[in-house]
Amino acid sequence: MKSEELKSGIYWVGAIDWAIRDFHGYETPRGTSYNNYLIDDKEPTLLDAVHHDFVHISIDNISRIISPEKIKHIIINHIENDHASGVEKILEIVPEANIYITERGKKGLNRFIDLSKYKVNIVKSGDKLKIGQRTLLFIETPMMHWPDSMFTYIQEEKVLISQDAFGQHIASIERFDDEFAKNNSMEDLEDAVIDYYANILMPYGSVIKGKVEEIKKLGIKINMIAPDHGVIWRSHIDKVLNLYSSMVDAKAQLSNVIVYDTMWHSTEQMVFPIAKGLEDEGVPVKIIKLRSTPKSVVIKEIWKARGVIIGSPTLNNGLFPSVAELLTYLKGLRLKNRLFGAFGSYGWSGEAVKEMYDVAKAMKLETFEPGIKVLYKPSEEDLAKCYEFGKAFGKALKEYHAKI
Ligand code: FEO
Numbered sequence: 001m002k003s004e005e006l007k008s009g010i011y012w013v014g015a016i017d018w019a020i021r022d023f024h025g026y027e028t029p030r031g032t033s034y035n036n037y038l039i040d041d042k043e044p045t046l047l048d049a050v051h052h053d054f055v056h057i058s059i060d061n062i063s064r065i066i067s068p069e070k071i072k073h074i075i076i077n078h079i080e081n082d083h084a085s086g087v088e089k090i091l092e093i094v095p096e097a098n099i100y101i102t103e104r105g106k107k108g109l110n111r112f113i114d115l116s117k118y119k120v121n122i123v124k125s126g127d128k129l130k131i132g133q134r135t136l137l138f139i140e141t142p143m144m145h146w147p148d149s150m151f152t153y154i155q156e157e158k159v160l161i162s163q164d165a166f167g168q169h170i171a172s173i174e175r176f177d178d179e180f181a182k183n184n185s186m187e188d189l190e191d192a193v194i195d196y197y198a199n200i201l202m203p204y205g206s207v208i209k210g211k212v213e214e215i216k217k218l219g220i221k222i223n224m225i226a227p228d229h230g231v232i233w234r235s236h237i238d239k240v241l242n243l244y245s246s247m248v249d250a251k252a253q254l255s256n257v258i259v260y261d262t263m264w265h266s267t268e269q270m271v272f273p274i275a276k277g278l279e280d281e282g283v284p285v286k287i288i289k290l291r292s293t294p295k296s297v298v299i300k301e302i303w304k305a306r307g308v309i310i311g312s313p314t315l316n317n318g319l320f321p322s323v324a325e326l327l328t329y330l331k332g333l334r335l336k337n338r339l340f341g342a343f344g345s346y347g348w349s350g351e352a353v354k355e356m357y358d359v360a361k362a363m364k365l366e367t368f369e370p371g372i373k374v375l376y377k378p379s380e381e382d383l384a385k386c387y388e389f390g391k392a393f394g395k396a397l398k399e400y401h402a403k404i
Contacts, residue, residue, distance in 0.1 A: 205250065341369075
């Protein structure tokens with residue numbers, strides 16, 4: 001995919017990764033892109049690099065605009081490998097370029113590249129760099145989502161280079177939000193934003209909220225947000241900012257998701273009466289079989305719903321492995337403001353239900369107890385209990401949702 005001009009003299013020079021399906025364990029069924037940007041000003045400036053496997057594409061894209069040897073400044077907004085692992089290749093072309101990076105960024109990147117060979121400038125929030133007609137303003141965004149992270153704001157064109165924030169894991173022919181919405185749908189794009197937030201940024205919601213407030217106080221106007229993944233926002237900026245606000249506040253629908261795995265279908269048989277009980281209480285329910293659904297999709301669906309009920313058989317006196325993996329992932333993402341329930345079948349010991357509640361309590365989720373567990377195979381009486389559990393959970397969920 002060739003370079004594209006975003007505004008006069010400002011170009012996307014990134015690469016599309018159509019093939020990636022596993023992004024450090026996060027399933028990416030639609031691939032992703034590694035976005036970086038070139039400003040063709042008096043002192044040509046590159047904002048971010050790309051994954052090292054794709055840096056030749058980015059260099060080729062830069063070559064369509066200027067000779068890469070002309071780059072004077074390299075801004076590194078984020079040192080994670082998908083963006084910074086291509087920097088060294090670019091520095092081979094322009095070893096004399098000035099690097100601008102946060103203090104923490106330098107410390108981290110130095111573990112990957114020997115920075116002592118290069119001209120490194122430490123920047124902090126409020127620092128500016130004049131590159132000709134344009135001025136770059138740096139805004140540190142620590143823990144959004146790494147300690148080193150920062151935004152760069154191009155003052156004259158009011159473009160915010162936002163690294164991972166506002167990004168999406170989408171490989172697409174469209175570079176802009178309106179193009180993507182036209183050829184696909186706005187709902188599809190919003191879904192990709194939620195997917196990305198839920199799986200990457202959720203633990204840092206309060207940091208994001210504080211940073212958005214700080215940006216508002218700086219009084220800067222934004223008419224383009226250019227993230228390091230996915231499409232660039234030029235037409236739906238308010239929409240994505242509002243979507244982020246609602247995500248940061250952990251807003252959720254009055255709905256429930258039941259996520260389960262099963263060994264010999266006993267836990268699976270418990271799912272449907274529980275769902276029916278919830279539905280009879282007027283609560284919409286989504287059912288997800290863990291083993292046949294990408295984990296990133298499960299997380300996104302859990303994020304959308306106010307209630308989450310997880311089912312796991314007991315295997316070897318503990319959780320079923322796929323459920324244990326999901327709970328570990330969910331705990332790291334620090335989900336909050338959700339009502340949690342658990343169920344499952346067992347053969348002789350039946351620890352899984354308790355273990356799931358233990359994780360939920362460690363996450364400080366509201367729990368609905370007791371959960372429900374069934375020996376070997378649910379009887380008609382057990383299935384009736386599952387239905388009553390679903391109904392009672394649905395009632396509690398409505399009350400909980402009303403007071404959140
Ligand atoms: Fe896209 Fe945090 O790297």
